[in-house]
Amino acid sequence: MKRAFLATLLGLTLATSLDGHAKDKGERGAGGRSGADVAAERARRDTGGRVLSVQPPPQQDGGAYRVKILTPEGQVRYLNVDPRQDAKGKR
Numbered sequence: 001m002k003r004a005f006l007a008t009l010l011g012l013t014l015a016t017s018l019d020g021h022a023k024d025k026g027e028r029g030a031g032g033r034s035g036a037d038v039a040a041e042r043a044r045r046d047t048g049g050r051v052l053s054v055q056p057p058p059q060q061d062g063g064a065y066r067v068k069i070l071t072p073e074g075q076v077r078y079l080n081v082d083p084r085q086d087a088k089g090k091r
Contacts, residue, residue, distance in 0.1 A: 035062070035065065035083040035084070036054045036056065036065055036083075038083035039054060039064075039065035039067055039081035039082075039083045040054050040065075040067055042081050042083070043067040043069055043079045043081050044069070046079075047069050047071055047072075047077070047079070048071070048072050049069040049070050049071040049072055049077070050069065050070045051067060051068070051069060052068040052069065052070055052076070053067075053068040054066070054067050054068075055067075055068075062082075062084060063082060064080040064081055064082040065080070065081050065082075065083065066078055066079075066080055067079045067080075067081050
């Protein structure tokens with residue numbers, strides 16, 4: 001009984017970790033950072049504000065993330081940031 005419980009627990013742990021790995025696959029850029037991380041960092045750096053949230057692009061094939069920023073002046077702004085582009089807008 002104890003073996004069956006441990007085997008089930010191990011199986012669930014492996015299945016959960018593999019599922020998470022499959023979801024992340026393809027979303028990691030250079031340096032292992034996700035597109036959302038890159039978009040948030042770029043928005044923070046460009047505005048000097050604080051990142052409140054990051055929403056994924058509407059399509060599965062990538063695109064711009066919607067980043068919600070609190071500016072140093074206290075205003076909330078939304079920016080569309082494509083992490084595949086460099087700071088000059090080139091891919």
